[in-house]
Amino acid sequence: MGRSPCCEENVGVKKGPWTPEEDEKLIDYISKHGHGSWRTLPKRAGLNRCGKSCRLRWTNYLTPDIKRGKFSEEDERIIINLHSVLGNKWSKIATHLPGRTDNEIKNYWNTHIRKKLLKMGIDPETHKPRTDLNHLMSLSQLLGTSNLSSAMNTTWGNNPLGLQPDITQLAKIQLLQNLLQLMNNYSFVNVGNNPYLLSNPNLNPLFLNGTNLFQTNKEPHVVFSGSEEYANPGLYSQAQSECSQQDVSKSWADLEGGSIPQDTDYNKISNTTTSRENQAENPLPALVAFSTKMGTVNQMDSNIAQTSTESPSNTFFDDWEKLLDDETSGRSYWKEILDLTSTSASPILW
DNA sequence: AAGTCTTACAACCGCGAGCAT
DNA sequence: AATGCTCGCGGTTGTAAGACT
DSSP states (O other), X not given: OOOOOHHHHOTTOOOSSOOHHHHHHHHHHXXXXXXXXXXXXXXXXXXXXXXXXXXXXXXXXXXXXXOOSOOOHHHHHHHHHHHHHHOSOHHHHHTTSTTOOHHHHHHHIIIIIHHHHHHTTEETTTTXXXXXXXXXXXXXXXXXXXXXXXXXXXXXXXXXXXXXXXXHHHHHHHHHHHHHHHHHHHHHHHTTTOHHHHHOTTTOGGGGXXXXXXXXXXXXXXXXXXXXXXXXXXXXXXXXXXXXXXXXXXXXXXXXXXXXXTTOOHHHHTTOOSHHHHHHHOOSOOOOOEEETTEEEOTTOHHHHHHOOSTHXXXXXXXXXXXXXXXXXXXXXXXXXXXXXXXXXXXXXX
8 A cells, every 4th residue: 555656766756837749748659559558658658757647637638538628607506506516526527517627626616616605605515695704793783784774775776885675685695594594503512511602592583483493493504596596306316326434414404304313412523624524424404613712723622612711702702692693783783683584485495 | 128027828747546566 | 663755735926917007
């Protein structure tokens, strides 16, 4: 086992960008003889490169049927769909996009889609609403600003910020959704240490209107408006079957109707490593790393949950208090948000 | 025009699976 | 079963090109 000595042997081999001459040599050789053993190919083809570099250059750039150029919206949708099911299995995703390489898809994800999702308030890792406090605070500020604006200008047409009513409503719903997600995730980690959160209605907006929304057992997830997101059964089931582990089917089953068992041993969860692995072992909704002023923490980290006496949790509650100060200062949009969600279902969220 | 920052993407690195011996 | 090797994968880095100041 262990690492291949391939490149270590070849001290002095060229690295970095390929020249057109090198490309030509490689194409010429492979078209005549096939690649055979990549390890020995450079010597046979007269290239001062390691076999690995040749393979990469061929598969990612020189293969004849490779499709270059911009990804279409359809491509993008497929990638997002498959990523939600397969995670960072770029090579698996690439098999559904003929002519596209795993490397290209990976790059496209990291440079375009990831940012797009983040802008939309969606965690690109979990495909669920973001729960980081910065995002919540910015939504909160947006709402605060819009409320202030509407107080100053009774008609939206005069709104100096150009905020439209539907955008504001959307932001409200998203804020609520993010909070639900945050509370859902946070509760089983820290509530034990912070009974204050759940017992204090002022700090727990989910108790507003006498309704404990925390009892919801339906994990919020995102459905992209106007797309077949999560709604392409053929593609989904195919991708799902490709995903070797039990994680996806389990987490999907949980998403689609699972409830939170009362006797879950959360200590077990802290031994897992990634959010997707967590999903596999954990019947709870997917876990999202979120950032606080103290930095990014993993919500599943029981060390934080059980040993941390100040910091992430304190900061968290500080932020919460700040966020909820608006309630006491007369800007009661929590109630508005809840009223809104009880009277209308958003076509975009849930 | 020059310097700095950001973005996009090609290429590299290291790990692990799988196969052969 | 143990070992060595090849290949493929996913994460990361380097750098050219474009945008911005």
